[in-house]
Amino acid sequence: MGILDIKNCTKRFGGLVAVRNLNMSLLPGSLYGLIGPNGAGKTTVFNLITGVYAPDEGSIELDGKAIQNKKPCSIASLGMSRTFQNIRLFKSMTVLQNVKLARHMRRKQSLFDAVARTRSLGEEEREIEQDAMALLKIFNLDGRANELASSLPYGAQRRLEIVRALATHPKVLLLDEPAAGMNPQEALELMHLIRSVRDRFQLTVLLVEHNMKVVMGICENIQVIDYGETIALGTPREIQDDPKVIEAYLGGA
Amino acid sequence: MRRILFWIVAILLLVGLQTQLSGWIGAYYYKIVILTGINIILAVSLNLINGITGQFSIGHAGFYAIGAYASASLVTYGESSIRGIVSFLPRIGQDTVLLLAGIVVAAITAGIAGLAVGIPSLRLRGDYLAIVTLGFGEIIRVVILNVDAIGGARGFSSIPVLSDFFLFWVFLFVLVTVSVIRNLVNSSYGRAFVSIRDDEIAAEAMGVDTTRFKVLSFVISSMFAGIGGSLFGHYTAYLNPNSFTFITSFYLIIMIVIGGLGSIQGSIVGAVLITVVLELFRSLSEFRLVGFSILLVLVMLYRPQGLMGAGEMFRTKRKAAVAKS
Numbered sequence: 262m263g264i265l266d267i268k269n270c271t272k273r274f275g276g277l278v279a280v281r282n283l284n285m286s287l288l289p290g291s292l293y294g295l296i297g298p299n300g301a302g303k304t305t306v307f308n309l310i311t312g313v314y315a316p317d318e319g320s321i322e323l324d325g326k327a328i329q330n331k332k333p334c335s336i337a338s339l340g341m342s343r344t345f346q347n348i349r350l351f352k353s354m355t356v357l358q359n360v361k362l363a364r365h366m367r368r369k370q371s372l373f374d375a376v377a378r379t380r381s382l383g384e385e386e387r388e389i390e391q392d393a394m395a396l397l398k399i400f401n402l403d404g405r406a407n408e409l410a411s412s413l414p415y416g417a418q419r420r421l422e423i424v425r426a427l428a429t430h431p432k433v434l435l436l437d438e439p440a441a442g443m444n445p446q447e448a449l450e451l452m453h454l455i456r457s458v459r460d461r462f463q464l465t466v467l468l469v470e471h472n473m474k475v476v477m478g479i480c481e482n483i484q485v486i487d488y489g490e491t492i493a494l495g496t497p498r499e500i501q502d503d504p505k506v507i508e509a510y511l512g513g514a
Numbered sequence: 515m516r517r518i519l520f521w522i523v524a525i526l527l528l529v530g531l532q533t534q535l536s537g538w539i540g541a542y543y544y545k546i547v548i549l550t551g552i553n554i555i556l557a558v559s560l561n562l563i564n565g566i567t568g569q570f571s572i573g574h575a576g577f578y579a580i581g582a583y584a585s586a587s588l589v590t591y592g593e594s595s596i597r598g599i600v601s602f603l604p605r606i607g608q609d610t611v612l613l614l615a616g617i618v619v620a621a622i623t624a625g626i627a628g629l630a631v632g633i634p635s636l637r638l639r640g641d642y643l644a645i646v647t648l649g650f651g652e653i654i655r656v657v658i659l660n661v662d663a664i665g666g667a668r669g670f671s672s673i674p675v676l677s678d679f680f681l682f683w684v685f686l687f688v689l690v691t692v693s694v695i696r697n698l699v700n701s702s703y704g705r706a707f708v709s710i711r712d713d714e715i716a717a718e719a720m721g722v723d724t725t726r727f728k729v730l731s732f733v734i735s736s737m738f739a740g741i742g743g744s745l746f747g748h749y750t751a752y753l754n755p756n757s758f759t760f761i762t763s764f765y766l767i768i769m770i771v772i773g774g775l776g777s778i779q780g781s782i783v784g785a786v787l788i789t790v791v792l793e794l795f796r797s798l799s800e801f802r803l804v805g806f807s808i809l810l811v812l813v814m815l816y817r818p819q820g821l822m823g824a825g826e827m828f829r830t831k832r833k834a835a836v837a838k839s
């Protein structure tokens with residue numbers, strides 16, 4: 262019984278079976294990697310978990326609650342947060358406002374509070390601002406809090422996406438190719454960052470990544486999928502030596 | 515405390531202006547000032563949905579019309595019964611109650627219409643809202659043309675005149691509109707609106723119920739359009755369907771685009787500019803549209819973010835100070 266359980270999930274697009282009979286179970290506090298060659302169905306799995314697609318068969322449970330037919334925003338409010346492969350920050354907002362937005366679903370203010378600028382709104386806004394600044398400070402972004410998010414360099418934008426995801430107070434954090442476009446040095450820093458985030462916020466992390474060094478370096482368990490089916494599951498060492506995985510990546514003889 | 519003081523000073527100033535202004539500038543310019551005020555209400559409210567929430571409505575005149583006719587119908591047909599209910603008040607008090615009742619009913623009716631249009635069309639991403647609102651605006655106009663009880667094509671006349679203080683009323687509601695929308699923008703709700711404009715998928719993933727907030731923004735925007743319509747009807751005491759054509763919606767869009775989409779100050783500047791220019795070139799009638807099209811092209815070429823840009827002046831500074839403390 263994990264914090265995120267996928268049971269016998271299947272997703273079809275017309276005649277194409279993108280994900281077939283997938284099972285996945287993330288233990289609380291684990292760092293779990295999902296890998297596979299291009300077109301293996303990793304993104305579909307991500308979209309199923311976050312509610313962009315509903316599975317045709319099977320169930321998905323987050324902390325014991327079925328989420329397979331919920332909207333993305335309700336899944337987010339149950340404790341799932343994600344980053345995007347192609348960075349999706351709110352470009353016209355400042356760094357600080359991006360993080361503040363993530364507090365939206367835990368807001369206490371009513372529409373009346375907002376319109377009339379009541380005292381409780383002021384207190385809540387101050388609290389939101391302090392929390393956001395504290396979080397930015399951990400990631401060394403507090404100095405740029407009032408710059409536009411789009412003006413940050415690439416690596417900082419990636420970090421900001423993680424900060425924004427953390428500000429929703431998730432139980433499970435989904436990282437979609439966080440090392441994409443990073444040089445080896447940046448990828449190494451990212452590995453440390455992911456591990457420290459997991460420890461510090463006591464999260465469960467699901468990582469989809471192409472960069473094998475990153476995946477093998479930090480994940481405790483790895484699941485390999487190809488053509489929508491699980492072909493291997495185990496520790497990094499087991500995965501590296503699995504003949505099926507080698508075949509999927511390098512082609513069979 | 516400072517806010518209460520602000521409103522007291524604002525009301526006193528408006529009362530002062532009301533008593534003096536028409537004497538200073540004459541009846542013609544006084545009328546233009548009032549129409550400018552109504553256009554500010556319309557532009558600022560349209561900016562909430564088009565500029566701040568990033569959806570594209572081109573039927574604002576429809577909600578304006580609904581507000582105008584709903585309010586005019588109420589004060590025309592319900593005048594005696596409402597006066598009966600508040601008969602203990604002096605005449606001027608009764609008039610004020612009627613005037614405000616018209617405004618409230620206009621806001622509610624236009625808000626319900628906004629809900630009915632918004633729920634089906636805002637569930638989808640893309641330009642559906644533009645198509646639906648375009649059709650909606652025309653439907654409203656055609657319906658009004660064919661309902662005899664509200665004057666049909668002849669226009670709705672014999673609306674009771676309830677006040678001589680329209681400068682006061684119009685600019686009071688300009689202040690209400692601007693402060694409500696500005697407060698909204700600076701709250702969690704406003705951040706949700708802007709996040710939808712910037713990236714709907716990311717907003718949804720961060721827990722913003724995008725459909726709900728798009729509809730909310732649209733309904734609030736419609737309500738203020740209704741208030742603008744009510745004030746227009748109260749002031750002119752005559753309504754004609756020709757005041758609510760697609761061209762009206764188009765002028766409103768020009769105002770917010772020239773002022774700067776997403777900027778409240780920009781919408782105000784745009785509304786003042788366009789209303790005044792429209793009046794200056796009244797003799798050119800339909801040719802003004804050509805002029806505005808050229809103006810719009812020039813603004814898009816040389817200042818695509820609009821005169822005021824997307825943000826507000828004097829805001830970032832204060833924000834920065836807060837962050838430091």
